[in-house]
Amino acid sequence: MxxxxxxQARAWLATALAEARxxxxxxxxxxxxxxxGADGTLLGRGRNRRVQDxxxxxxxxxxxxxxxxxxxxxxxxxMVTTLSPCWYCSGLVRQFGxxxxxxxxxxxxxxxxxWLAGHGVxxxxxxDPECTALMRGFIEKNPALWNEDIxx
Amino acid sequence: MxxxxxxQARAWLATALAEARxxxxxxxxxxxxxxxGADGTLLGRGRNRRVQDxxxxxxxxxxxxxxxxxxxxxxxxxMVTTLSPCWYCSGLVRQFGxxxxxxxxxxxxxxxxxWLAGHGVxxxxxxDPECTALMRGFIEKNPALWNEDIxx
Numbered sequence: 001m002x003x004x005x006x007x008q009a010r011a012w013l014a015t016a017l018a019e020a021r022x023x024x025x026x027x028x029x030x031x032x033x034x035x036x037g038a039d040g041t042l043l044g045r046g047r048n049r050r051v052q053d054x055x056x057x058x059x060x061x062x063x064x065x066x067x068x069x070x071x072x073x074x075x076x077x078x079m080v081t082t083l084s085p086c087w088y089c090s091g092l093v094r095q096f097g098x099x100x101x102x103x104x105x106x107x108x109x110x111x112x113x114x115w116l117a118g119h120g121v122x123x124x125x126x127x128d129p130e131c132t133a134l135m136r137g138f139i140e141k142n143p144a145l146w147n148e149d150i151x152x
Numbered sequence: 153m154x155x156x157x158x159x160q161a162r163a164w165l166a167t168a169l170a171e172a173r174x175x176x177x178x179x180x181x182x183x184x185x186x187x188x189g190a191d192g193t194l195l196g197r198g199r200n201r202r203v204q205d206x207x208x209x210x211x212x213x214x215x216x217x218x219x220x221x222x223x224x225x226x227x228x229x230x231m232v233t234t235l236s237p238c239w240y241c242s243g244l245v246r247q248f249g250x251x252x253x254x255x256x257x258x259x260x261x262x263x264x265x266x267w268l269a270g271h272g273v274x275x276x277x278x279x280d281p282e283c284t285a286l287m288r289g290f291i292e293k294n295p296a297l298w299n300e301d302i303x304x
Contacts, residue, residue, distance in 0.1 A: 050222065054221055054222055055218055055221075056217065056218065056220075056221065056222050056223070056248075057209070057214050057217050057218035057244075058218075062209050062214075065208065065209050066207055066208065066209040068208075069206055069207075069208065070202065070206055070208050070300065071208070072300060073303075074303060086243075086247045087243040087244075087246040087247035088240070088243045088244045088246075088247040088248070089243070090243055091238075091239040091240045091241070091242055091243020091244065091246075091264070092209075092239075092240045092243065094239040094240075094243075095238045095239035095240040095302065095303050096208075096240070096303035097303045097304075112243070148222065148224060150247065151225075151226060151247050151248035151249045152249075
């Protein structure tokens with residue numbers, strides 16, 4: 001799997017960030033994600049919809065995966081997410097053989113991206129200040145909602 | 153976490169099996185699941201809906217989890233599934249702290265239930281012949297669809 005440069009990763013992160021900002025504007029949990037194909041095509045995008053739809057299964061990554069519809073293979077695809085993927089979303093990446101994960105930040109929540117790296121998934125951790133600020137601000141104001149979303 | 157007896161586990165499995173059979177009748181992948189509360193209340197039930205809804209994110213377990221809606225805590229809950237949970241569904245169980253998983257069978261597909269056991273989840277493996285027959289018959293007739301569902 002070819003490594004991508006930071007400029008490419010940041011360009012893709014912009015899609016996930018737009019989803020996260022839209023979620024925040026709706027009163028939701030500001031985690032967004034996008035799934036890009038091996039050729040760089042946007043396959044799907046989505047955001048956490050726990051609050052908006054009352055749907056606890058809609059994390060950013062699973063929403064983007066769902067939005068992409070049925071795919072025969074995920075070889076070469078990249079999941080871009082504003083936040084380190086939780087076990088649920090890390091399991092999704094591993095099971096479907098998604099090749100790469102671009103992580104906006106892992107400072108406010110450290111999920112399963114090291115586990116994925118150990119299973120051959122290419123991880124690009126961006127430490128993006130806007131992703132961190134979005135989550136930090138949200139968690140400070142809504143600690144119970146955030147804990148509900150990660151099962152704590 | 154109290155261990156449940158086989159009779160209780162089999163009674164709960166009947167709900168998941170009814171979902172799996174309904175999925176097969178719809179032309180879908182015959183994996184069903186149910187989420188039971190700590191007090192034995194049925195919180196949610198569902199089945200794989202890849203074919204029916206064109207939704208690759210709807211595995212049996214995630215469909216049952218979604219059907220249960222928002223829950224403040226999953227402590228003491230049991231996920232009952234006709235088939236050993238894949239990494240995606242195993243990640244769901246771990247992230248949300250679901251306490252117990254009743255597995256109909258792990259002969260046709262061995263997912264992440266050992267990993268879950270290593271992380272403190274109580275696993276009840278039933279080796280149910282009807283669950284195995286359902287999956288075996290389906291996989292023989294639809295190998296490509298099954299491989300798509302597990303990302304292979």
